[in-house]
Amino acid sequence: MPRSPGQRAGLTHEAVLAAAREVFAERGLAGLSMRAVAAELGVAPNALYSHVADKTALVDALLDDQLAALAPPPPDAEPRDGLREVMLATYDLLGRHPDLVPLYLARQGARGPQARALGAAMTVLLGRLGLAEAEAGRVVRALIVSTLGYAALATADDANLRPPQLRADLEVTLDWLLRGATA
Amino acid sequence: MPRSPGQRAGLTHEAVLAAAREVFAERGLAGLSMRAVAAELGVAPNALYSHVADKTALVDALLDDQLAALAPPPPDAEPRDGLREVMLATYDLLGRHPDLVPLYLARQGARGPQARALGAAMTVLLGRLGLAEAEAGRVVRALIVSTLGYAALATADDANLRPPQLRADLEVTLDWLLRGATA
DNA sequence: TGGACGAACTGTACAGCGTCCAGTAAGTTG
DNA sequence: CAACTTACTGGACGCTGTACAGTTCGTCCA
Numbered sequence: 001m002p003r004s005p006g007q008r009a010g011l012t013h014e015a016v017l018a019a020a021r022e023v024f025a026e027r028g029l030a031g032l033s034m035r036a037v038a039a040e041l042g043v044a045p046n047a048l049y050s051h052v053a054d055k056t057a058l059v060d061a062l063l064d065d066q067l068a069a070l071a072p073p074p075p076d077a078e079p080r081d082g083l084r085e086v087m088l089a090t091y092d093l094l095g096r097h098p099d100l101v102p103l104y105l106a107r108q109g110a111r112g113p114q115a116r117a118l119g120a121a122m123t124v125l126l127g128r129l130g131l132a133e134a135e136a137g138r139v140v141r142a143l144i145v146s147t148l149g150y151a152a153l154a155t156a157d158d159a160n161l162r163p164p165q166l167r168a169d170l171e172v173t174l175d176w177l178l179r180g181a182t183a
Numbered sequence: 184m185p186r187s188p189g190q191r192a193g194l195t196h197e198a199v200l201a202a203a204r205e206v207f208a209e210r211g212l213a214g215l216s217m218r219a220v221a222a223e224l225g226v227a228p229n230a231l232y233s234h235v236a237d238k239t240a241l242v243d244a245l246l247d248d249q250l251a252a253l254a255p256p257p258p259d260a261e262p263r264d265g266l267r268e269v270m271l272a273t274y275d276l277l278g279r280h281p282d283l284v285p286l287y288l289a290r291q292g293a294r295g296p297q298a299r300a301l302g303a304a305m306t307v308l309l310g311r312l313g314l315a316e317a318e319a320g321r322v323v324r325a326l327i328v329s330t331l332g333y334a335a336l337a338t339a340d341d342a343n344l345r346p347p348q349l350r351a352d353l354e355v356t357l358d359w360l361l362r363g364a365t366a
Numbered sequence: 367t368g369g370a371c372g373a374a375c376t377g378t379a380c381a382g383c384g385t386c387c388a389g390t391a392a393g394t395t396g
Numbered sequence: 397c398a399a400c401t402t403a404c405t406g407g408a409c410g411c412t413g414t415a416c417a418g419t420t421c422g423t424c425c426a
Contacts (some may be wrong), residue, residue, distance in 0.1 A: 009403080009404075010403090011403080011404090033382080033383065033384085034383085034384065034385080035382085035383075035384090043404075043405090044404065044405050044406075045384085045385085046385070046386080046387095046404080046405075046406090047403070047404050047405075049385075049386090050402075050403055050404070051403095054384080054385080055384065055385090101288070101289070102285040102286075102288055102289040103285075105284070105285055105288055105332065105335040105336075106284070106285040106335060106338065107339060138352050138355075141336065141352065142329070142352065142355075142356045142359075144332075145328070145329055145332030145333055145335075145336065145356075146325070146328055146329055146332065148332060148335075149288065149327075149328030149329065149331060149332040150328055152288040152289060152328075152331075153324065153328065155289065156290060161324075169321050169324065169325065172321075172325075172363075173325045173328075173360065173363075175363070176325075176359055176360055176362070176363025176364065177356065177359055177360070177363075179359070179363060180355075180356075180358070180359025180360075180362060180363060181359065193374090194374080194375090216411085216412065216413080217412085217413065217414080218411090218412080218413090226375075226376090227375065227376050227377075228413085228414085229375080229376075229377090229414070229415085229416095230374070230375050230376075232414075232415095233373075233374055233375070234374095237413080237414080238413065238414090
């Protein structure tokens with residue numbers, strides 16, 4: 001509903017992020033412009049800059065936000081199963097939002113709180129496999145790199161590389177990595 | 184040298200690609216606009232469209248072009264060494280052109296002739312390790328995914344993730360993958 | 367040899383982008 | 397009640413990729 005002019009919109013960082021989420025869901029990454037987000041809020045484009053440093057900061061926030069859909073593996077799970085499950089869930093999530101894959105890789109998305117929480121949960125599981133923290137960090141990175149990489153591959157529309165096929169390949173790859181890391 | 188008006192520029196696909204290579208080398212991906220390429224050739228921006236479908240096609244060509252700097256592993260190399268060398272050389276190349284990493288991942292750059300040649304040479308080496316062609320393709324993908332993924336990670340300026348450190352991690356990861364694949 | 371034809375190129379223009387600047391109006395604090 | 401801060405608007409700048417229409421050239425065939 002359009003405010004009467006002279007009224008404040010009462011924006012917040014969260015409101016802007018929510019609008020960005022909406023625009024992204026409806027029109028994809030290509031449709032996610034500052035102007036579109038502003039229009040969604042019924043506000044002039046520049047108004048966003050009171051709540052967000054610039055577009056890349058908004059996109060970063062959106063990237064982490066999307067990870068909220070992923071449940072961290074419980075600490076008492078069988079470690080290998082838990083790790084495989086998160087990674088496959090991540091792969092599936094990215095499959096639903098292929099636009100984001102390059103962004104996660106480019107800025108290595110793992111900066112926000114959601115990403116941190118997932119990383120910490122994975123480190124716990126690797127600890128139960130006997131890995132020290134530094135070593136666990138390296139393995140987490142290896143797992144993530146392959147998962148994001150396969151998700152990126154799945155966005156190319158090559159008949160030989162359908163997402164289910166690649167998902168199976170990813171599963172095998174994760175297995176090799178975990179086996180190598182705990183040998 | 185500026186042609187006298189009314190003279191043809193005599194552009195070709197290769198000339199456009201060469202200009203794009205030049206602009207990219209000097210001003211990076213952000214500076215690679217159709218206008219910049221056209222200016223480099225002393226030509227109106229739209230002139231490019233007689234030789235290139237659109238910008239993404241030009242960028243695709245540039246991506247494959249850059250791979251020409253990579254020497255395919257000789258077929259008689261020790262397979263594991265040869266594979267590790269190409270992948271590390273790829274990692275090093277991408278380290279010099281971080282801008283391109285997301286693009287390689289997004290369009291899975293491996294469509295052009297250069298990419299195909301590298302893939303074929305890798306498949307030969309994997310064949311000598313006893314892998315059938317389909318299986319070799321999967322392993323090639325796994326290796327590439329990790330290599331590009333680590334290169335992407337290296338573009339994030341995190342003090343804990345310096346390129347040399349990640350290169351070492353990649354080396355270990357490649358080892359795990361090759362070991363897993365040939366077990 | 368001339369005339370048609372297609373390709374190459376220019377000029378102009380459009381719609382869109384991120385974001386800066388200056389101004390105004392509202393809310394908050396002394 | 398006055399001073400100040402914050403949130404927002406209007407307008408603009410410089411840039412993008414590329415579509416459209418028109419002109420000029422090289423080539424090929426009658």
